[in-house]
Amino acid sequence: MSMYHTKTVTELSAMLQAGEVSSVELTRYFLDRIKNSDDKLNSFITVCEEQALAQARESDEKLKAGNAPALTGVPVAHKDIFCTDGVKTSCGSKMLDNFISPYDATVITNMRKAGVVMLGKTNMDEFAMGSSNETSYYGAVKNPWNLKAVPGGSSGGSASAVAARLAPASTGTDTGGSIRQPAAFCGITGLKPTYGRVSRFGMIAFASSLDQAGPMGQSASDCALLLNAMAGFDEKDSTSIEKSVPDYSADLDEPLAGLKIGLPKEYFDHKEGGMNADVEATVKTALEQYKSMGAELIEIELPNSNLSVPVYYVVAPAECSANLSRFDGVRYGYRCEDPKDLNDLYTRSRGEGFGAEVQRRIMVGAYALSSGYYDAYYLKAQQLRHLISDDFKKAYEKVDVIMAPVTPETAFNIGEKTDDPISMYLSDIFTIAVNLAGIPAMSIPVGFVEGMPVGMQIMGNYFEEAKLLNVAHQYQQQTDWHKQMPEEFK
Amino acid sequence: MSSAMNSEWGKWEVVIGLEIHAQLATRSKIFSGASTAYGAEPNTQTSVVDIALPGVLPVLNKEAVHMAVKFGMAIDAEVADRSVFARKNYFYPDLPKGYQISQFDLPIVGLGSIDIELENGDKKTIGVTRAHLEEDAGKSLHEDYAGMTGIDLNRAGTPLLEIVSEPDMRSAKEAVAYMKKIHTLVQYIGICDGNMQEGSFRCDANVSVRPAGQEEYGTRAELKNINSFRFVERAINIEVERQIDLIEDGGEVVQETRLYDSVKNETRSMRSKEEANDYRYFPDPDLLPVMITEEYRQQVRAELPELPEQKQQRYIDELSLSAYDAGVITASLALSSYFDTVAEKTGDAKLSANWITGELSARLNREEIEIDKAPVDAEAFAQLLSRISDNTISGKIAKDVLDAMWEGEGSADDVIESKGLKQITDTGAIEAFVDEVIANNPSQFEELKGGKDKMMGFFVGQVMKMSKGKANPAQVNELIRSKMK
Numbered sequence: 001m002s003m004y005h006t007k008t009v010t011e012l013s014a015m016l017q018a019g020e021v022s023s024v025e026l027t028r029y030f031l032d033r034i035k036n037s038d039d040k041l042n043s044f045i046t047v048c049e050e051q052a053l054a055q056a057r058e059s060d061e062k063l064k065a066g067n068a069p070a071l072t073g074v075p076v077a078h079k080d081i082f083c084t085d086g087v088k089t090s091c092g093s094k095m096l097d098n099f100i101s102p103y104d105a106t107v108i109t110n111m112r113k114a115g116v117v118m119l120g121k122t123n124m125d126e127f128a129m130g131s132s133n134e135t136s137y138y139g140a141v142k143n144p145w146n147l148k149a150v151p152g153g154s155s156g157g158s159a160s161a162v163a164a165r166l167a168p169a170s171t172g173t174d175t176g177g178s179i180r181q182p183a184a185f186c187g188i189t190g191l192k193p194t195y196g197r198v199s200r201f202g203m204i205a206f207a208s209s210l211d212q213a214g215p216m217g218q219s220a221s222d223c224a225l226l227l228n229a230m231a232g233f234d235e236k237d238s239t240s241i242e243k244s245v246p247d248y249s250a251d252l253d254e255p256l257a258g259l260k261i262g263l264p265k266e267y268f269d270h271k272e273g274g275m276n277a278d279v280e281a282t283v284k285t286a287l288e289q290y291k292s293m294g295a296e297l298i299e300i301e302l303p304n305s306n307l308s309v310p311v312y313y314v315v316a317p318a319e320c321s322a323n324l325s326r327f328d329g330v331r332y333g334y335r336c337e338d339p340k341d342l343n344d345l346y347t348r349s350r351g352e353g354f355g356a357e358v359q360r361r362i363m364v365g366a367y368a369l370s371s372g373y374y375d376a377y378y379l380k381a382q383q384l385r386h387l388i389s390d391d392f393k394k395a396y397e398k399v400d401v402i403m404a405p406v407t408p409e410t411a412f413n414i415g416e417k418t419d420d421p422i423s424m425y426l427s428d429i430f431t432i433a434v435n436l437a438g439i440p441a442m443s444i445p446v447g448f449v450e451g452m453p454v455g456m457q458i459m460g461n462y463f464e465e466a467k468l469l470n471v472a473h474q475y476q477q478q479t480d481w482h483k484q485m486p487e488e489f490k
Numbered sequence: 491m492s493s494a495m496n497s498e499w500g501k502w503e504v505v506i507g508l509e510i511h512a513q514l515a516t517r518s519k520i521f522s523g524a525s526t527a528y529g530a531e532p533n534t535q536t537s538v539v540d541i542a543l544p545g546v547l548p549v550l551n552k553e554a555v556h557m558a559v560k561f562g563m564a565i566d567a568e569v570a571d572r573s574v575f576a577r578k579n580y581f582y583p584d585l586p587k588g589y590q591i592s593q594f595d596l597p598i599v600g601l602g603s604i605d606i607e608l609e610n611g612d613k614k615t616i617g618v619t620r621a622h623l624e625e626d627a628g629k630s631l632h633e634d635y636a637g638m639t640g641i642d643l644n645r646a647g648t649p650l651l652e653i654v655s656e657p658d659m660r661s662a663k664e665a666v667a668y669m670k671k672i673h674t675l676v677q678y679i680g681i682c683d684g685n686m687q688e689g690s691f692r693c694d695a696n697v698s699v700r701p702a703g704q705e706e707y708g709t710r711a712e713l714k715n716i717n718s719f720r721f722v723e724r725a726i727n728i729e730v731e732r733q734i735d736l737i738e739d740g741g742e743v744v745q746e747t748r749l750y751d752s753v754k755n756e757t758r759s760m761r762s763k764e765e766a767n768d769y770r771y772f773p774d775p776d777l778l779p780v781m782i783t784e785e786y787r788q789q790v791r792a793e794l795p796e797l798p799e800q801k802q803q804r805y806i807d808e809l810s811l812s813a814y815d816a817g818v819i820t821a822s823l824a825l826s827s828y829f830d831t832v833a834e835k836t837g838d839a840k841l842s843a844n845w846i847t848g849e850l851s852a853r854l855n856r857e858e859i860e861i862d863k864a865p866v867d868a869e870a871f872a873q874l875l876s877r878i879s880d881n882t883i884s885g886k887i888a889k890d891v892l893d894a895m896w897e898g899e900g901s902a903d904d905v906i907e908s909k910g911l912k913q914i915t916d917t918g919a920i921e922a923f924v925d926e927v928i929a930n931n932p933s934q935f936e937e938l939k940g941g942k943d944k945m946m947g948f949f950v951g952q953v954m955k956m957s958k959g960k961a962n963p964a965q966v967n968e969l970i971r972s973k974m975k
Contacts, residue, residue, distance in 0.1 A: 209775035325588020369770035
């Protein structure tokens with residue numbers, strides 16, 4: 001049997017277009033891989049065998065007819081946060097275990113239009129709240145590089161599935177690092193676009209002002225193809241931006257000579273966040289590689305970086321406390337048995353339907369918005385958020401991109417941080433500022449420490465996804481970290 | 491200002507502020523494309539957004555903003571350059587998202603004012619604190635579901651303009667006058683159908699009392715969801731009475747929300763301030779701030795139709811109506827449109843105004859119906875008045891004809907024809923009546939000729955009686971006078 005799982009989306013797309021493989025064959029191949037291997041990883045909540053094969057057959061028709069879009073027939077896995085018509089959309093929660101969405105998220109619609117085949121829905125932290133994929137109602141996801149380790153979160157299933165090549169690529173969402181951190185932990189490439197670049201319609205909201213969907217794949221080139229399909233203005237999302245979408249594949253080959261890379265000293269001098277020296281050294285090696293490719297490394301300052309985590313843990317819970325109010329046991333989703341009265345219906349449906357981390361964040365958020373505390377917490381956090389954005393704006397006057405670690409350490413072990421939410425929150429210390437500012441950022445694999453992947457973060461100015469993809473792609477032309485596969489899933 | 495009030499409530503002064511909810515007449519909801527039409531089967535006018543499925547997002551209806559700005563312009567209010575939607579958080583089964591999208595600290599319409607006319611004819615200016623856009627909730631249906639509650643989300647997401655007044659009113663009558671003024675205005679500018687039975691226009695009243703002359707406000711109670719002018723007046727008065735009795739008996743008014751029960755004519759406590767929700771307002775991150783430019787404001791101002799007061803003045807100046815008639819007619823957009831048609835068709839504004847404020851209004855009041863439900867439309871009414879002008883019938887006969895038209899017996903001409911009510915204008919025919927009456931009453935005729943002018947009435951009356959009211963009174967008069975020579 002052909003080794004289709006060793007192929008990137010870019011390669012599979014070319015094979016499909018050339019008629020070297022059919023979408024049905026490819027889809028069957030990946031469905032089989034999921035069937036054979038996912039019990040080790042738990043990266044899928046729902047596998048859509050029938051729908052996937054139906055879509056694959058349709059794609060084959062289109063491919064035969066000619067002029068089919070680039071992703072036609074390519075099987076992809078979607079994070080279970082995107083509403084999918086007729087398919088269970090759980091968001092990793094008991095609350096929505098019985099929820100079959102009657103409509104498609106815009107990302108899903110766009111992917112369908114691009115001809116993408118949906119293999120299934122991937123596991124995730126409950127309502128995207130978590131950094132280890134341990135808060136899922138469907139159980140922890142495992143890291144294919146070490147089954148005892150977490151894959152990161154919240155898009156842990158999407159990262160794990162791609163790392164193990166159970167899917168050629170996947171979609172994720174990133175509110176505080178939920179694409180980049182699991183991409184780093186699992187050794188894949190992930191991109192969080194500029195806030196407003198990809199429609200949030202149909203993507204179950206965690207923190208509306210921070211949430212953004214993006215691609216997770218084996219390479220920057222794959223992410224470019226996926227983003228081409230995902231991005232665009234959507235009149236159903238008032239915060240999506242009416243700005244034309246460039247061809248993200250077009251500039252991948254631009255040379256990097258003269259590229260100005262900013263290195264924020266706050267992200268490297270880190271002593272409190274538990275920065276692992278080997279991880280930092282690995283990132284620095286990657287930076288040397290860029291230098292050898294003609295880029296210039298410039299130290300910069302992001303003086304308000306230390307505010308990111310506290311600001312984030314006010315803003316995100318505040319927004320989520322309202323976003324999750326609709327899950328009340330009245331119209332859909334989990335409802336407690338035999339409610340005594342309305343209050344009982346609410347408290348038990350929500351108490352039983354939501355996990356501990358979700359409840360913790362709802363309570364923190366409700367508190368931050370309460371009368372008497374609003375000014376001290378929510379309002380103050382919004383003010384500080386501006387400072388964090390301004391830091392980036394100033395930095396991009398001097399540099400083209402900013403590079404930093406994605407995480408202070410490689411993937412930790414399952415259970416290691418579950419009793420210590422603060423240390424869990426600190427694993428997002430390098431990723432959160434990007435969401436607060438709304439800028440785009442990527443994670444690319446740059447090496448290993450003790451057998452576990454290390455990611456490096458590339459942050460760009462607003463709407464400069466094409467630049468990020470170019471910078472990442474050029475590195476991936478020189479290195480093969482992104483081509484490494486975990487032994488067990490080769 | 492409060493001398494009249496003092497006589498109404500003794501030494502107490504009443505302070506009232508109103509929060510009016512006007513449902514905006516947009517075709518679709520404020521944040522979704524679902525229809526706002528009233529009366530559909532439960533939950534048939536709901537999109538995925540209205541039922542708050544996971545992942546859905548609101549998109550602001552531009553027309554709702556347009557209408558709010560129109561209102562702001564009509565009351566000369568500040569219309570904000572930048573206003574912000576906020577989430578008002580509370581749980582209730584007919585509130586699908588668990589929060590209502592409203593406006594909080596940055597409403598679209600700021601300070602404005604509106605003049606009302608007091609019973610003694612004086613004008614009083616009532617301040618409008620603000621008006622903000624928000625979405626309505628659904629309806630909880632407690633009947634028909636034994637032990638359960640039905641939820642109808644058709645109304646959820648319907649656009650509302652909440653118009654908040656300053657506590658400037660000092661009696662229930664002033665409150666009603668203010669509410670009517672706003673009611674008329676929103677219909678004139680076409681932003682609300684004003685239908686109170688369907689809940690398109692309803693209000694909450696904040697009521698407190700204080701000893702006359704005291705500057706500090708008393709503790710207020712909020713009377714919720716009152717949906718008729720009559721109930722507003724009754725609810726306020728009954729609440730004022732309750733508060734005064736309470737204080738005079740040594741008690742204290744507590745700040746609370748009260749419900750007016752129109753059947754028992756009483757108000758009762760819904761929830762006290764202690765039980766009140768902390769709504770945890772914060773800006774809705776799903777919606778961008780609403781930015782209004784000066785250019786847009788001016789464009790909307792230019793679009794404004796003639797407002798009630800402008801129309802009233804025009805009726806006085808150009809059509810020579812009395813201030814009273816002009817006021818009555820312009821107090822309702824529908825009535826003034828009716829008048830406009832009648833006046834145009836008849837070419838006699840004065841006659842039209844007299845008949846509309848007189849005979850027509852009397853019939854409407856008697857049957858407690860609004861002008862748009864009148865069985866005689868403006869064109870038919872104009873025909874009737876034209877038959878008075880062209881001497882086909884007398885004013886007196888016209889009232890009978892109107893009665894017949896009201897009962898559905900056809901047009902004015904049909905009724906005049908079928909009942910043979912056409913006025914007799916043939917001089918010969920009238921002269922015959924006159925001669926006969928003179929012949930029958932020779933002594934009275936001598937008195938008339940001798941200068942006893944009031945006998946004239948007797949002779950006209952006799953002739954009219956003989957002609958069954960159909961003789962033209964002016965001709966009758968003239969003929970009798972000619973016989974006196």
